[in-house]
Structures are given as structure tokens and as C-alpha cells.
Amino acid sequence: MKYNFDEIIDRSNNYAVKYDETKEKFGRDDLIPLWIADMDFKAADPIINALQERAMQGIYGYTSRPIEYFEAIKKWQLEKNNWEVDTSLMSHALGVLPMLANLMHTFLEKGDKVIIQPPVFHEFKNVIEAWDGEVVINQLIEDNGKYFIDFDDLRNKAKQGAKFMIVCNPHNPVGRVWSKEELETIANICIENNITIISDEIYSDIMLWGNKHTPMASISEEIRKHTITCTSSTKTFNLAGLQVATVIFPNVDMKNQYDTILKKIETYRNNAFSIVANTVAFTEGKEWFLEATTYIEENIKYAVDYINNNIPQIKVSIPDSTYLLWLDCRNLNLEGDDLVDFFVNKAQLALNDGRIFGEGGDGYMRINIACPRKILEKALYQLKNAVENYILDKYELISGC
Template sequence: MTSFEQVIDRRNTRSVKWDLMETIYGIEDASDILPMWVADMDFAAPQAVIDALEERLKHPIFGYSYMCEGCKTAVQNWLYKRHGWQTQTDWMLFHHGVVPAIATVIETFTQKGDRILISSPVYPPFFSIPEKQGRQVVENFLIEKNGTYEFNFRSFEDQLSQGVKLFILCNPHNPGGMVWSKEILAEIVRLCAKYNTLILSDEIHSDLVFAPHQHIPLVSVANGEENRIITCVAPTKTFNLAGVQAAVMIATDEEKREKLKENALAHGQMELSPFAATALSAAYEHGEAWLEELLSVLSSHMDYVISEITNAIPSIKITKPNGTYLLWIDTRDTGLSENEIMNLLLTKGKLALEPGSKYGKAGTGFFRMNIACPREVLEDGVARFIKALT
């Protein structure tokens, strides 16, 4: 049995995914409900990471730590090998997660009342963080065609022309799974440069891309506008290390890095833990073979889910994404409302998915399913879905 086939009981481990469903879904008892919602995997982390953490635990002192040059080199080598992106280690600033990094960038480079542009449907913190900081969120609605998304550059430019301070890009796209092309990315940079708009590129899903698709770092098509871009990457989504909390902000512009450092000082932000440094280095240095096997498993899983559900329920449409381990399920032709489907999933199917409206009004009619689990669990989840809606 491979590590991707092993079913691991995660209940009573303080797991948000497994132990907080009563709170998240407002139900009294979720003990018989299968969670396929939040984006963490039910696979064990790479053995190299576990071994490195166990070795670190042999030293009994867990004092203040820092991200050494070796940690930065591990990131640098990974980005070049996987994505052809030649970075410099002094461009890197570490944070406790991509979401906190997004909050930091917003706070550092915008003011209350500033307009922040996002392309929806999109990951919910893209809405909530700017709003909590008193910024004005402007939505550029992606154009959906047969389960895939395109940018509406006419409205995108119109919105930029009205004074947008920051654009937040999701590449690869969550929840749609799009890996944006070089042409689309170049046009985003061109228009943002035209209207002097800063770009925050969230590339946390960049390693989870299926051939023949290839992730393209936004900076690699910047055409002289590299200093306009702050990129966020992390090993956490790739290697199932979200609870370890480690992410990297990469900024080629020294002035922007200094401002980010000042923000960290203003908030008393400490360096990452010794466990984060250990896990990050081990994952990037020794995790590639594990990732290649994972990608094969995820691709096969997606093919299975799409075939089973669409054959059983022809009114449902699912397009295989270019990347991520998330399926974006189109239920608009079922004749059922989002609330009706959610109720059927929870009460009849005993299955927890995420409603598309969570990703903005453009997501209404869709549901997001996390398929990163052992095949045995996946087949159970598919059976529950079909049971709920037939």
C-alpha cells in the first residue's frame, strides 16, 4: 500500500476539516458526514519531511529560530527546477502563510478606502481581507465558457482606469483550476503598468499542475515591470503542510521589501518556527518524487469523479481543471437552488462540500469538491454525492 492509498483517521486531531464541521455547517452532529471541503489533503506528508521533523525533535530546545540561507536556497532551487524562475535569495521574505502575507501586502501598500481589484469567482479571503481592512473590493467577473474561465480585459481595463491601487491575481486559479497562459499574464501586467497598479500574485497552487499545462510565474512575463509584482508561494499546499505555517513573499524591488519588513516590525512579527524551517527545506529538497506521484493520483481521481458523477447525473457538468486538487462542479442545470443542493448533500448524502457563492456571486450554482484523499474515501464521497442528488 502506498502512502496515497492509506486511510488515516484525522478525527480528534484538532483538524479544521474533520473536527469543526458542526461549527462550519451549523449542524448538531457531523460524525457521519464526510468532509471534502477545505483545501487540505488527507494524505500523509512526504516521508522526507516527517524524517526531518523527527530528527529536529531529537534536539530538546525549541527556541527562537530564523530562516537560514539554506532555507532560501531550497526555495530558489525549487522555483528554478519546477518553473524555470531564477530568483535571488535576497528577494525573499518569509511569512506564516500566504493568507497572512496577502493581508500584509494590502496593509503595507494601500490605504483605507483604496480600490482593490479581484477576478471572481475566487478564493474568499480575496474578498474578506481587503474589506476587513476598510478597502473597497472591485470585482472583475471572469467569463465562464464550458467550465473554463477567461479574463474580460475590456472591463478589467475600465476598472483599472478608475483608480485601482492593487490587483490580486490567483494563478493557478482557485476555484476554477485555470493555469493562466503567457498571453493572459502578459496582458495583465501591461494593463496594470498602464494604470500604475501594484500586483499581488498568489501562486500557492503553482506546483499542482497537470501536464501538458505548465505554471508560468507572473514575474517571468513582466517585461521590465518586475518591481510592480509581489509573488506569494509556499510548500504548504503542495506537500500538505498547512498547519506548519510557512510561506514566502518574493519581491524584486528593494524598496518594497523594506516596507514589508517595517510592517513586520510594526506587528511584532517573529521569524518562522524551527519546525517550519525544517519542513520547508526538506520538502523542497527531497519532495519532488512524492509530488510527481501525487499529481498522477490526483489526475486519476479527477477522471474518476467526473466520469462517475456526470454519467449518473447528466444535468451536472464538470470540467477537468488544469491544476489544483479541487473540482468546480456546475449544478446550474439541475433545477435546484444552492441551498437545496447543500441541504441534500448534508442530510441525504452525508457529504460536506463548499457552496460556490462562497467564492462570490459569480460562483453561485457551483460546488467545490476536494478530491485529495485515498481512493477508498474518494469512491465513498462520489457515492454520497450521487445518492444525495438522485
């Protein structure tokens, strides 16, 4: 490997949300923070070099978006997903979440319904409600750690009308890569009911174990006409702080409506550094990205083996995608806040509480394993000790053994 992902990088001067906001969020700062979804890895050398070069120019004035910027995305999609994208249907956002907010702002009217599939990225619900939409729940079905779509329920809900369905493709937090057939079934239900699909593909590059991502809009021309695709370089290349994302519209009219809102709220431009990083990432970042994916796979194997062998009270499945593990902690028999309290105050870990992801999240915790192996080893060791010292002791007291 060219890159050393084992390197432990001090993020104390990094203004990292994951570290700097741990105390505010979890009440103490002596925790291993494995929550918000960025990586504790340095970015690819070509990106660092290009940013340094840009910084050394010393002029950071208003910045336009060169054609190479969108061309780089087009080329990446073609090479990676065999998907031919029209650059004239692309537009910008400060992130996929700002993009979702812009989409709601542009197209949603008070009371319009939007279907989501919890447990899912919590901000979907927040952003719909923030723009006065009504959230419609099509809860995923869990079967022995694997998640499936409840198509009967989706058909019923879709018939009752909705403006959008947000599909998390692939799915955060459960790690599913949806098959082409599953996506096609979703799309057909949406099309029959005149629902526009918003396909959030922010994690789509992080395909593990040779899995293949299917861009929703690539399935057929008919589906493309009903799909807005949200993409980004930020999860793939660990660039979230640069605040950049690209949306691909089904038609010019929708793009124009969206761009009008971007202009009205004056967030039409990129910042100077995001232009450079995004373009270089997609054109020169492949080696880093492939090595990072391998490291993530190794971390997942390590974590799953460790948990299965040492903490059998917690169930964990191997995800198809993402660098997130969805820990089923229901056998710890701790309810709600008590589970969070256990992770914070006994295991000294800052993870995401499964409840934030909505229906089906109670009793689960999400751990971000995109960190150097030594940190992961320490975190899991702390968890094992906490289970042995506090949970098993409790059982012994209860059962009188």
C-alpha cells in the same frame, strides 16, 4: 509508486480543521468532509524524518532562518519554472493569507481599490475589506465550463484606478492555468494604469496533465518590477498546519516596508518546525510530490467519469491545476441554501458552497478530491443516490410522471 495514497489515515487526533470543525460549520458530524483545501495524505518521508529528528533535539527555542531556507526556494523555482529569483527580495509570512493581510496592512490606505476576479478564493475579498480597501470585481467569463478573463471589463476598471490587482495564478476554484499571453495582457493593463500585481501562486506546483506554470514575475523585467509574488510549500507538500509562506518583492524598498510591519506585529520569525519542513520539502520532496500529482490526476479522472456517467445533472470540467473540482449544480434547480442543504442533509457531504467565492459562484459547489480513492468513491456514490432519491423524485412529482 513508493507512497501509498490509498491509505486511509485517521485524522481524529490530528486537530484537523476539515474534520474537527465540520459539525460547527455544517451542523452535523456524520458527513464526508471534502471542503477546506488540504490533503488527506501523509507527507513525504524526508519531511517526516526531518521533523522527527528536529523534535528529538528537544530544544524548541527562538529559531533563525538559515540561508538554505531561501536557497531551497530559489533552486525549486529555477528547476521547476526556469525562474531566477533573488533571495534578497524574499520575505516570510505565516501563510499566504497572513501574507496578503500583511501586504494590505503595509500598503493599503482606506478606500484604495483592489481588483479581483471572482469566482475566486473567498479570502481575497475578506482581507481587502478587513483593511478598509474597496473590492473591484472583474468577473471571469464562463463558457461551457471553461473560464476566461473579461479583458474589456478589466481595462475599464483599471482605468478608474486601483492600487493592487490580485491574480490567482493558477485559479482557485475554477482550476485554470493562465497562459503566458493572458498573464501578459493582465500585466500590461496593470502597468499602464500604475497598478501593482499581487500574483498568488500557492497552487502553482500542482500542474496537471503536463501543464506549465508561468510565474507572473518571470515574463519580463518590466512585469517583475510591478509584481509581488506569493509562494508557499504548503499546498504542494500538504504542510498548511506548519504555517509558512514566502513572498518575493519587486524591490528592496517594498520588502523593507513589509518587514517593518512584520516586526511591528511580531510575526517576523518562523516556527522551528516550519524551517525544517519547508527546506526539506523543496530539496528532497520531489518524489512524493510527483506521485501525489499522479494520484490527484487519477482521482480527477475517476470523479469526472463517475459524475458524467452517473450524475449528468451535475456538470464538471477537468481542471488544469489544483485538487479541486468546481461542480456546476445549476441543473439541480436548487437555490442558495437549498443546494447546501441538499449536499449536507441528503448527500451527507461537506463541500464548499460556491457562493462564498463571490460573483459567478451561485449554483456551484467545490469539492476537494485530495483524499484516498475509496473515500472519493463513497462520496460520489452518496451524491448519486441523493440525486436519484431526492432530485429525480422531485421532478417526477412535479411533472406528474
